[in-house]
Amino acid sequence: MAADGAVAASARVEALGGAATMRRRWSLGWGAFVVHALLLLSVAVIAFPLYYAFVISTQTLQEVITRPPILRPSTNLLPNYVEAWTRSHMTRLLWNSGVVAVVSAVGKVTISMLSAFAIVYFNFRGKSLAFWLIFVTLMLPVEVRIMATYEVIGNLGWLDSYAGLTVPLMASATATFLFRQFYRTVPNELVEAAQLDGVGPLRFLWAFLLPLSWANIAALFVVLFIYGWNQYLWPLMITNTEAMRVVVIGLEDLIPRTGTHIPEWNVLMAAAMMALLPPVAVIVVMQRWFVKGLIETEK
């Protein structure tokens, strides 16, 4: 990994006027036509699965299972979406997913910012222990320790609650790591100047560091929002009422696994569209900050 190099690079990006604007890159030997053609091809390949899923969601079941496959949208869009929406209580599911994604993302950003700040800007006893305790969890598979985590949540009395849905998702050090990397690139002079002016640590964090790290926070938010939104097994385990279900579970609910009835692929795809729209929208809307923030933080 090359945090320092990457951050240095991003400083250059700033100097050149922002990541998303167009500048003259290496002079082109390829014709613009070839570039356009290849880009369109890439977009087509990458977008095809989603396009096809959308097409399915507009067809009747009969059209879905016809050979040769029909690749054009059909006219059954409204009934499918209405069916998917009503059958799986979509309003509630989307709301819960939103809460889980936002709360877990905001919570993780907050606690990571604070602990990274402590680790970079203070010397204290047990610092290296704290450092290692946190960073050893950089990647941790939720699925394989789910039973034990469940018991912790049970002991805390958090089963079937938003706290139980969100707090365990904050137990990862990636965000802390990224903030640490970023803080270390902030020039010493800034801290010293602030201290000369009698600025305390919390005010420094609030008034100096925070404004500098908006792009990072935005990028992190996108990553964590998606992580939270896309959880399946954990919410399935700890929610005991329909009212606490999230959208990915609602979707799996529609996949017939007992093998006792005909899969309604069109309704399933309609529900899939609803489930994937919010995180995709978050990415498209925040694309600019996302790319910029990534290079500064690397995740």
Place this chain on the structure above:
Amino acid sequence: MKRSASIVGVLTAAVLLAAPAPAAAKTEIHFWHAMGGQLGEATNELVRQFNQSQAEHEVKALNKGTYPEVLTAAIAAYRQKNPPHIVQVFDVGTQTMLLSGAVYPIFQLTREQEIAIDWNDFIKPVTGYYSKDGNLYSMPFNSSSPILYVNRDAFKKAGLPDRPPATWREVGEASKKILAAGAAKCGFTTSWPSWTMLENTFPWHDQPFATNANGYTGLDTTLLINGEFGVKHIGQLAAWQKEGVFSYGGRMGQPDPKFINGDCAMLVQSSAVIGGFKKSLKFEWGTGQLPHWGPPYRKQNTVVGGATLWVMKGQKASDYPGVARFMKFLAEPHQQMWWHVTTGYLPITHSAIKNLETGHHFKKNPEQWTALSQLTAKPTPNSLGHRLGNFVQIREAIEGELENIFAGTKTAKQGLDDAVAKGNEILKEFAASNKP
């Protein structure tokens, strides 16, 4: 589908409008199940009817994912001392539940709560599967058995007589004619491969699946599926796979589409898909009994698959009367018949079957009778059911080896030997972990 949904909708609306404000002191009964989609709607409807029928108890049903997910979730909740009152567990989880010490056996519950359910009214192959020492431990809920589905249009096109093949030999011959006539791309396929081709085919031919009377009489059980009969049957399937007579289509219900879109002319699958097929099949179809090899094998009975409802210990004593009443509600002929007609799962009490007969239900819907006709014989130790620990993993091991066999990477004998070795290992592990 659309219609039943709207009927449910109207019923709900009616209930919401008509029902008085709920009394404050209702006991809540939590019921976790694995019924998704249309089956989930039917389950919810049963629960709704129960809740409407009395004022003291309110059953709250929740879909907790797939069968294994439901079981694991219930275990985790039990260990947290907050289990659901009722949990739906699939057939292969039976041994795990029986030995868990976490269940309130249904026979004991109804006795202690003084709720009379006539267990003799239940058909034997069903109660036999879920009883220990002659006592029923869980409430049969969704029961089914594998049968043969036939595309009659394809049969007609191939010039075959309009009746389902009764023996495997006939299945093979019919398939070849169908292939030759171009009436379909494959003769037959099967869903739930281990369940249909081994777990049911063995008792259907009165062959032992495992030692200790299929595990009923002891924990030191070993599998017997690699004997002469198993190798003959699976070997034949493997040979047919090469010829295109049989076409392997995956596990669970994954192969169904091959039959639905006409690729395969026959399908072995649970009787529970009848309801779905009625709505979605675009050709003439019929059903026949699970094919048999004929003499020298006796025709016994198939076993039931599906799931039962287990009552869990560890909830407030004052909740259990309501649980018992819900169980009694489910056992009543009216609910049995409604469930059967709505979902295609089997009616499992003699009185419900008799009522259906009186209404000429089976005359009008002969396909609904097929699976029941396989369950009429008095079960032998080979056909009572399977009582194997860690059955989920065993089935997994068996189906993995079946895939090797059908892919041609192992012979039937090799594959079944490996499945038995792996299965015995799993059984040993289970026996060891259940020694006190």
Place this chain on the structure above:
Amino acid sequence: MKRAVFKNRRLPYLLVLPQLAVTLAFFFWPAFESLRLSFFRTSPFGDKRLFIGLDNFRKLVVDPEYYRSILNSFVFASGVTALALGTGLFVAALATQKVRGLAMYRAAVLWPYGIAPPVAGIIFLFIFHPSYGVLPYWLSFVTAYEFNWLLKGWVAMALVVVATAWTHVGYNIAFFLAGLLAIPASVLEAASVDGAGPVRRFRSIVFPLLSPITFYLLVVNMIFAFFGAFGVIHAVTQGGPSRATEIMVFKAYKDGFIGLNLGSSAAQSVVLMVVVIVLTALQFRFVEKRVTY
């Protein structure tokens, strides 16, 4: 470089407390629990429990299926990484060329990252469906070979690799985009004056400058494929056919969650956690020392 620091006795502890609490409660406690469980043979409901020392680990060491899952993990992770990185770099390089409509192109290639693995799994399940799927249908015109992933292990593996790589390619594109945009135009112009063609420029100038990011992405993609890519396999192949797509995480999940063999599953979790810790430590050693560019 010595950092300027603030002086305060209690504040730093307060600041790390939330993170430490969450980490201890939801990582170390469960990890410790798994470690403990891995020395026992436990009945599913946890009521009967017998200490068996290292038996669970010993069984893993002699289990061919465990080795199979290790091999699968490597095949799967390499496949996903190669595909997602290669595609990511290619598309990002295109999307930094000087053509019109770049913003739209970029938006159009980034979004798959937002799609949940289970959702991606459902979509690909349908596209690859042996009976309805559009892909087997098209392939049947090209070749007589039957792409039956229900029976053929490598086809199933290819399917889950493609589906997983698809969900991750947007992430890689974003990083490569950022890295490419950070390369000063003057460097490239100088090379261009020297008469280097586009391919050579890319190979000799752009790619070396991108190497830190590439390395980072390599590690992240590997880890993601090793541990994070659970949803696709869960939704599509369930580890089959005949364990051909059963990677280590999935096996640990299946043995514990589905098979209820808690002891063995815990032992597998412990192995996985050791792998995670070693990977993390290695990564740190590497990162902390490396300042290229």
